[in-house]
Amino acid sequence: MSVIELQSVYGGYGDTEILHGVSLKVDPGEIVVVIGPNGAGKSTAMKSVFGLLSLTKGQVLLDGEDITNTPPEKVVRKGVCYVxxxxxxxxxxxxxxxxxxxxxxxxxxxxxxxxxxxxxxxxxxxxxxxxxxxxxxxxxxxxxxxxxxxxEPRILLLDEPTAGLSPKFRGEIFSIVKKINSIGTPILMVEQNAKQALSIADHGYVLVDGQNKFFGSGQDLLDDPEVAEMFLGGGKAVPEASV
Amino acid sequence: MADFINFYFIPGLLLGSIYALGAIGITMTFVILRFANFAHGESMTLGVYFAWSLVQITGWHPLVVMPIAMILTVLYALSIDRLFYKPLRNAPVVMLVVASFGLMLMTRSVIQFFWGVQLKSVLPGIQKPILVMDYLRISPKHMMIMASALVLMFAVHYLLTYTKIGKAMRAMSDSPELAKLTGIDTEKVVVATWVVGAALACAAGVFLAIDTHVETRMGFKLLLPMFAAAILGGVGRPYGALVGGLIIGLAEEISSYPFIGTEPLLNPGYKAGVAFAIMIGILIWRPSGLFKGKVF
Structure with a gap:
């Protein structure tokens, strides 16, 4: 059973819907990375696990237990930690x-x-x-x-842990994330530094406009020419999907 | 020099400790409950009247009955929170401020209704000051007030530094959002804030009543200097409130010392203006205060 599973969730802040049916899951022992352009709803998807926005449709499951729209202070007590x-x-x-x-x-x-x-x-x-x-x-x-x-959380949620850090510290943070994971904590991480993040990830999701765009193992996504072109700075010109 | 210490410095220190204790409640409510509590002065006044009544009933020294008065004041503050502020917990801040303003007027009227408006005293009689080293004149009641204020300040320090709830109070004054995400029981912290604030307000009021007298507007008159102390120290910084209170108290008293010639530097009638001037100055030039508090 997955530690965390989002089943096509819809929701946002107030009347603005940001997530239009996002699904993702984290299995025991995994590092799962969510990447995508700005405004794709990456952080919002993560916050939806933590009850920080109200979901209108879909479900959030923690080890199979429905925790949809549970307020943060209760989600913490269930062993989900959010940074x-x-x-x-x-x-x-x-x-x-x-x-x-x-x-x-x-x-x-x-x-x-x-x-x-x-x-x-x-x-x-x-x-x-x-x-x-x-x-x-x-x-x-x-x-x-x-x-x-x-x-000693059942899962750790990290929202762009390397944002604003110098490249030297970035590497350090990624190796710490790997170390935390190696002693048994599953991790769901949203990242801007997609290349480095995917290289330590078991699985990765690419979100665009509040919807799932790509899914695969970290390595597969790194190798995927379309993903590389759009999000890893590998391709030509400006990524269209980010507009 | 002796005059400076006897008639300006010691009274300044005394007034400063009273402001300091009162300002802790203001600064913590400001940051944890997100509003400027105008009714804080009335908690103080009510606490003093509780103490006055207890002195009438028991005939004991006001400092002896003070702990009971503090408990009664805490009960008052907690029921007010339950009845008026809790339903507004997620309401816009301005509603909380207006509610506190209303409570200020209501509480004062209730006090005037039950206890009357005439001046009272918690410690009748005149006490002769003790002469120390031939020129220091220290009155026993001032010594008692200073000692009790110090005990309370250390108690606050202990609470904030060594207890789980005290640390949670500081954490929540740093960031209420993160406190919630961390799983800190924010409702419990709110209760602790009222308990600490009301107990200290009552104590500060009783100290002032011992030094001067009891009247129904005494808390209200302290509201401005207490806010000035909280802002000077940095909003949400309890240690800032302590330091800010002492500075405001000393500044008010020392402002009328005849530094030049024989006339007071500032007419004592303008004492309250000193606190106001300091508050305005801080808000313009250093709004985060001495201890890097919150800026709203």
């Missing part, structure tokens, strides 16, 4: 306090998990008493992911 693209840390709290807040809904002792997170992100261990707002972009992203991982 927004911006404002994903509490800047005035220390690194350690941020991680503690990530464990807010846990009732057991989170200390062992805290040490695991520090092992995963050694730079955070050094700066545990520093306020998170003073960290570099890459380290903030680590705090944001570490905070989400405190729950």
């Amino acid at each position: 927004p693209q911006t404002e994903n840390i509490f800047p005035s709290l220390t690194v350690e306090e941020n991680l503690e807040m990530g464990a807010y809904v846990r009732e057991d002792d989170f200390k062992p998990r805290l040490n695991e997170i520090y092992e995963l992100f050694p730079p955070l261990a050094e700066k545990r008493k520093q306020s998170a707002g003073t960290l570099s972009g890459g380290q903030r992203q680590m705090v944001a992911m570490g905070k989400a991982l405190m729950l």
Whole structure:
């Protein structure tokens, strides 16, 4: 059974429909990447899992359980963690306090998990008493992911984790994503840096205008001439589909 | 120099601590519930009248009955939240502000109806100041107020730094949206905000009542300096409110010290204007305040 499955969902914000029947699924242990032009509804599709917009049609399933339109605070308690693209840390709290807040809904002792997170992100261990707002972009992203991982989530949703980072940090973030996945957490990720993202993905989806356009394994999409032309900067001229 | 400390610095510090404690509630409500709570001053006044009544009934010192008055004030604040603010939780901010304005008038009228409008005192009699090192004059009641204010400030610090709910309050004042996504129980944080704000408002009011007297507009008169303190410290920053309160209190008192010649630098009648001037200045030149607060 898939960890997360969107079954042709329709919805958006207010009266504006952005998703016109998007379907996607993440199987256990997978990294699934969603790419597509700006305004294609990539982030919106991800937010729909988290109950951040109201769906008018279709279903969201978490391990087969219907969680369509469940509000965020309840989705978290079910073990789904979402890292927004911006404002994903509490800047005035220390690194350690941020991680503690990530464990807010846990009732057991989170200390062992805290040490695991520090092992995963050694730079955070050094700066545990520093306020998170003073960290570099890459380290903030680590705090944001570490905070989400405190729950030992059933699935991690990442919204453009490398946006605004330098190429050096980008590579670092992708290798962290791979590492998180290798210790057992399935990941659904929306990315602009399509090439790098697809190269670590088990499966990829290409969304255009709020609809599924292509689907395949990460490698297949990378090799697909049409996808390459439109989204990977491989082809000629300006991608038409992005207009 | 002795005059400066006895008649300007110590009263400034005292007034500053009162503003500081009151401003914590304002700053936290502002950022967590997203509105400027005009009724905060009335929580203060009501707390003072609770304390006054308890003193009449028991005959104990106001500082002894203060914890009970604080609990009563918290109960008042929580029922107001349940009845008036909770139904408006997702309403436009302006509705919350107007509701708080209405509650301010209602609460004050209720106080005037039950307790009357004449001046009262929680601690009758005149106390002789103690002379320290021949020139420092410190009155015992001022020492008690300062000590109690310090205890409360440390309690707030402990709550915010070492408890789960305190950290969640700071997290939510950083970003209410992220707090929700993180699974923080935001309704619980809202309740904690009212508890802390109302308890401290009551305490600040009782301190002021011990220092001066009890009257029905005392909380309202403190509203402006408390807002000034919250804005000076940075909206949503409890430590900012503490520092801001102390600065505003000291600035108000010290502004009338005769720095040049024998006349007061600023006529004491303009004391309230000092807080206002500081608030305007901060809003123009550094709207995020001293501690990088929220800018709306």
